[in-house]
Amino acid sequence: MKRILIVDDSELMCEVIKGALRGLEEDIVVFIATNPLIAIRKAGLFNIDLALIDYEMPYMNGLLLIGYLKEINPLTKIVMVSAYTEPGAQITLEALARGAIDYILKPSNKEEFEGFKKELLEKVRWILTGREFSRKKSKIEKDRPKVLSYLEGLKAGTPNYLVDKLRESKVIAIGISTGGPPVLEKIFTNLKKDFSIPILVVQHMPPAFTKALAERLCKLSQRQVKEAEDGEKIENGVIYIAKGGVHLAVEKILGKYYLRLLENVEKVNSHKPSCDILFSSVAEWYGKNATGIIMTGMGCDGANGLLEMKNQGALTIAQSKESCVVFGMPRVAIEKGAAEAVLSTDEIIRLLNEV
Known part of the structure; x- marks a missing residue:
């Protein structure tokens, strides 16, 4: 009871x-x-x-x-x-x-x-x-030993497949939901000072909340964190938070990358902004030169878009069950074969700081 x-x-x-x-x-x-x-x-x-x-x-x-x-x-x-x-x-x-x-x-x-x-x-x-924790465990656990072999390389500081792929990235896209804000705080406050790859974040939140989230993350991390604006050029070292109630996408014009806010597109997977919209857009315009990370959250949003990124040659990562508040979105992504690696929050931070 x-x-x-x-x-x-x-x-x-x-x-x-x-x-x-x-x-x-x-x-x-x-x-x-x-x-x-x-x-x-x-x-x-x-x-x-x-x-x-x-x-x-x-x-x-x-x-x-x-x-x-x-x-x-x-x-x-x-x-x-x-x-x-x-x-x-x-x-x-x-x-x-x-x-x-x-x-x-x-x-x-x-x-x-x-x-x-x-x-x-x-x-x-x-x-x-915790219903999402109990389905299809065998496939997830089967994938874990391969990921651990990558992590051993990280810990030893040796040349590593994941690090090499990350270094090719011109952008990092993060999709996250339930339990997300404290995780984002931990990641951004622990990134090395000279981390320069731009980061695009879809955190499932309503409009007033995403602006407050960006301001809080900016203050705590001492980094340039802002709510995304339509048409702005994506700059190195900047973290962009998707605006609540609007989908976030990217496009490439004359060799430069820009943000696009899609107000007239319906909800996807019951969410607006949707992780799938961002991941799919990044897959289209960045191809293999991108990293996608799907993190704690309920439901399935982001799994299909992350698979698109993987199919284009991008590095794709799912947060581990043990470090998730809710192992829903990462679980679905793993089951679809969209995640190339399964890492804890601490392991993700360590990987990012290897760049």
């Missing part, structure tokens, strides 16, 4: 969330706390598997509550119920850095309640069951 704790001072939101959770097939018990003090008491009495918490509440805010809940039980997974605003985005990114596993946007009106319930139900089901 899984224990879920809802923490919100709005009785309406508590009822909406509780109602959505009735759609779970799993055996659960739901506790409600209308303020953080009640939440702390209930977390001390019961072994909470998942806490869904608001930010603005009496006595203390949601960020402080994360610390108390993690102190009581480090294994408690936390999802922030966030406001769809730029301040809400900043708070959410800080919550993810402090240990929240994911977030969901609060509905701003009654018309959005059904969409909110559907998204909440999907995320809670994944978090509680």
Whole structure:
């Protein structure tokens, strides 16, 4: 039996969330706390598997509550119920850095309640069951020994196949979703100072959140990190974050590479921006002179585009199961044969710093 704790001072939101959770097939018990003090008491009495918490509440805010809940039980997974605003985005990114596993946007009106319930139900089901972790393990594990042989070369500092391919790259494309912001923080803050290959990132997030993410990554990494703009030239040493609600693609004009924002293209794999759109575009215009990395996230977005990149001769990497918050997107990519290597976050950083 899984224990879920809802923490919100709005009785309406508590009822909406509780109602959505009735759609779970799993055996659960739901506790409600209308303020953080009640939440702390209930977390001390019961072994909470998942806490869904608001930010603005009496006595203390949601960020402080994360610390108390993690102190009581480090294994408690936390999802922030966030406001769809730029301040809400900043708070959410800080919550993810402090240990929240994911977030969901609060509905701003009654018309959005059904969409909110559907998204909440999907995320809670994944978090509680880990269903994506259990399918087709044999093929993934079969591929692991080959990857480890590459890593031994990295550790020894000897000429290495992956390093050689990476050095041919004129761009690195990263597709990432659930659990992504802290991973991106770790990668960009640990890159060597003279790392010059431009990086394009699709992180599944709404518009206000991607701008806040770019600003946070810029501040923490002391690198040039910015939200992508339509038509801008891709420059060495710059990290571009795809704008929420708009697909990110590239094109080549007179030997130079430029960013394109595709506003009128529908969602792909339920996402906009989509990792598939970016990877496919990079495959078309960069060919073998590119690296694609697919990382933690739910679903299948990015797998087909990464396979296109591999077929064009690009280096393709999937994040390892052990280092993923959710081993969904990388798993699908591995099963499709799209990933040339499977590496942990630390191994990816080490590889990038070999260039």
